[in-house]
Amino acid sequence: MSAQLQENIAKAEGYLARFKENTLGHFINGEWTLGSGETFDNTTPLDQSYLGKVAAASVEDVNAACEAAAAAAAGWAATPGAERRKILHRLGDELEKRAEEIAMVESMDCGQALRFMRQAAVRGAANFRFFADQAPEARNGLSLHQAEHTNFTVRSPLGPVAVITPWNTPFMLSTWKIAPALASGCTVVHKPAELSPLTASILAECADAAGLPKGVWNMVNGFGAVAGKALTEHPAIKAVALVGDSATGKMIQAQTAQTLKRLHLELGGKNPVIVFDDADFERALDATVFMIYSLNGQRCTSSSRLLIQSGIKDKFLAALKERVANIKVGHPLDPETEVGPLVHTGHYDKVTSYFEIAKQDGATIAVGGKSLRDEMGPGNYVTPTLFVDAKNDMRIAQEEIFGPVLTAIEFDTEEEAIKLANETVYGLAGYIWTSNTGRAMRMAHAVEAGMLWVNSENNRNLPSPFGGVKMSGIGRDGGDWSFDFYMETKNVCIAHDTHKVPVLGR
Secondary structure, eight states: OOHHHHHHHHHHHHHHHHHHHSOBOEEETTEEEOTTOOEEEEEOTTTSOEEEEEEOOOHHHHHHHHHHHHHHHHHHHHSOHHHHHHHHHHHHHHHHHTHHHHHHHHHHHHOOOHHHHTTHHHHHHHHHHHHHHHGGGTTEEEEEEOSSEEEEEEEEEOOEEEEEOOSSSHHHHHHHHHHHHHHHTOEEEEEOOTTSOHHHHHHHHHHHHHTOOTTTEEEOOOOIIIIIHHHHHOTTOOEEEEESOHHHHHHHHHHTGGGTOEEEEEOOOOOEEEEOTTSOHHHHHHHHHHHHHGGGGOOTTOOOEEEEEHHHHHHHHHHHHHHHHTOOBOOTTOTTOSBOOOSOHHHHHHHHHHHHHHHHHTOEEEEOOSBOHHHHOSSOOBOOEEEESOOTTSHHHHSOOOSSEEEEEEEOSHHHHHHHHHSSSOOSEEEEEOSOHHHHHHHHHHSOOSEEEESSSOOOOTTSOBOOSGGGEEOOBSHHHHHHHHEEEEEEEEEOSOSOOOOOOO
16 A cells, blocks of 8 residues: 555544544524434444444435525526626635645545545536636526517526536536526525435535625435425426436426426436547547546546457457556545545446446457456445447347446447447437547537547536436526526516507497
8 A cells, every 4th residue: 555545544534533433414594403313323444444324314304404505596596697707716715725625535435546536626626617607697698689679688697406416427417507596596405325325414504604695505414205395396396406316207207297396407327438440549549548548437428438440350359458457446535546435236237237247248358347346345346347339229229238348339330330339228418539529520410429539538618508408408508598598588578669559449
């Protein structure tokens, strides 16, 4: 064990001590509470050891959070945008003060390598600052002129909203959702994933320290069947923003039907990276490896299907095999680690099941395809894995594995690449590598996805829309698209007193 890893472990233990010693509660109306008293154990995927007890919200606990958000809604909506801007900038400052703590707690809670978590607080702060700067103009709309009327639009915050976030990169994804909600003037009830709840509590503490009024930010822990259902069905909640899998999205869509809530669902993906013969070889190789094996492959926008053109296939796969075999799996706090343990034993079982499914389907395991528990102990460690000789109708090409697993499929023509890319129920993201500008433009129009990157890995631009099509979701995040979701648009039509008013019964 390196000296740096020993130092990181010691620091992490210091940050985690309070969670191990005290039950993690809910943050409701500006106060920490254990609510009903029901709890569950939180463990680390490093070795299944204990990280502490977490309060499991009851229906009554969720109701209290929703009522607090409703009571605070009018006051927060009336708070001038310039004041909301100041508070959210202070929140960004609080996050940066606790950057190391956030990174280490997140790594131990969900197994992500520290190298990817180190910037989590900085990026989260940037999310709050970006939307904070938009807050003073969030209400602004459009001016639409006619000959005898002028129309203009104004926007107002919806009110209390629910934000439900996943376990894969919980801190970052929470800031993406909560920052525009607060900037728009909405109040929030946040339910983090039960598998990785710790950094959500740090977010709540930072919000409180930044001076958010009581009830504006509420956080409840717990399980989807009780806390999630109560939250999505509560009549005070006007919108639900979810990041999760498609099965969860379907359930929430059904749960919100009776109250006709606004929904933004960012769901699963089986995203293609399409590499043509004329691609920049090294850059395409780097991006292909990064976009599936970073963050343990537990990323909604990961490029889990490699569509590789036949002319370059053998050379590219040979280089890819070498790179995948060389990826360092290890302790999430080790600065050298590139892939850490998977988030939970249930998810570990799911990912490892596809090693046998690949063989049954007739694919070849070129690299990996095994558990590392014999070598590395009880943690949820698996080898970075590459499947080759695959067909697009195989389960490994159609189902979201959500781990460090890549499926390679050969194609010959541009038309075949489009067909393969689109033959999936998902449509979140896609990546196209070619030096042919015309082809890039044609592919950009033809590939069915909410987001496409050409000659690039996933590069997040906050003003740009983020979201998917088909079973990958409904709605868009980012820039003004976020304000459109969290705010209601009203049209006002003012006559110039020159048009003829229709007459009846005179």
